[in-house]
Amino acid sequence: MEDLLKGLNIYLVGMMGTGKSTLAKIIAEIMNYRVLDSDDIIEQLAGASISDIFAEMGEPEFRKLETQVLGKIAVQTRTVVATGGGIILSKDNWYYLRQGLTIWLDVPMPLLMDRLRSDTKRPLLRNVDLETKLSQLLNERRSLYQEADLHFSISTARPPRAVAEDIIATIPSVLRKPPQIIGENN
Numbered sequence: 001m002e003d004l005l006k007g008l009n010i011y012l013v014g015m016m017g018t019g020k021s022t023l024a025k026i027i028a029e030i031m032n033y034r035v036l037d038s039d040d041i042i043e044q045l046a047g048a049s050i051s052d053i054f055a056e057m058g059e060p061e062f063r064k065l066e067t068q069v070l071g072k073i074a075v076q077t078r079t080v081v082a083t084g085g086g087i088i089l090s091k092d093n094w095y096y097l098r099q100g101l102t103i104w105l106d107v108p109m110p111l112l113m114d115r116l117r118s119d120t121k122r123p124l125l126r127n128v129d130l131e132t133k134l135s136q137l138l139n140e141r142r143s144l145y146q147e148a149d150l151h152f153s154i155s156t157a158r159p160p161r162a163v164a165e166d167i168i169a170t171i172p173s174v175l176r177k178p179p180q181i182i183g184e185n186n
Contacts, residue, residue: 005101005171005175007077007078008077008099008100008101009073009074009076009077009078009079009080009081009099009100009101010027010033010079010080010081010100010101010103010171011081011083011097011100011101011102011103012024012027012080012081012082012083012103012105013083013085013087013088013097013102013103013104013105013145013148014085014104014105014106014107014145015085015107015112015134015137015138015141015145016084016085016112016116016122016124016125017107017112017115017116017119018085018105018106018107018112018154019105019107019115019154019160019163020082020083020105021037021039021082022160023082023105023160023163023164023167024036024037024080024081024082025080025082026160026161026164027080027164027167027168028079028080030164030165030168031080031168032078033078033079033080034076034078034079034080035079035080035081035082036073036076036079036080036081036082037081037082038066038069038070038073038081038082038083038084038087039082039083039084041069041072041073042062042065042066042069042084045065045069046065049121050062050084050121050122051121051122051126053065054124063086063089063090066084066086066087066090066093067090067092067093067096070083070087070093070096070097071096073096074096074099074100081100083097085137085141086124086141088141088144088145088147089141089144094147101149101150101171101174101175102147102148102149102150103148103149103150103152103167103171104145104146104148104150104151104152105152105154106145106151106152106153106154107153107154107155108155109131109134109135109138111154111155111156111157112134113130113131113134114157116130116134117130124137149174150167150170150171150173150174152166152167152170
């Protein structure tokens with residue numbers, strides 16, 4: 001795997017509630033990579049929660065911060081990055097994401113709803129019908145998520161470590177093998 005990845009960053013993309021933050025930590029641990037969470041970095045830089053950033057500055061300003069943070073993350077190597085669910089909305093962000101390996105974590109709506117039903121921290125889910133809002137966001141974002149290098153479906157509630165191990169086992173299927181040198185000395 002090390003030869004195939006050559007230090008490439010791994011970016012986990014997908015809807016909120018898909019387990020990007022949890023899985024990033026486990027994948028990084030297994031692969032001996034660093035782990036970063038783009039939302040955590042944004043909160044540290046802004047000195048405010050994502051909810052407060054949305055409330056005080058609005059989503060467009062949050063998206064600008066997100067792009068700035070992703071640009072700084074992209075210069076790293078050997079890093080698993082948990083991204084925010086909307087990071088795929090910006091073409092500028094795709095410039096950075098394509099410098100690594102992007103993995104779309106795709107979770108069915110009933111499982112997403114179970115995971116997010118009692119979540120009060122996510123600004124896009126405040127004071128809305130959860131199923132309607134999640135369906136709307138997924139419909140708006142699905143074609144962008146599909147641009148990821150690897151589409152990984154998570155259809156049932158399984159232990160995160162088992163899911164992470166399955167993701168890692170799937171990575172070689174989307175990586176090019178280095179060219180083999182064939183000659184008299186081989």
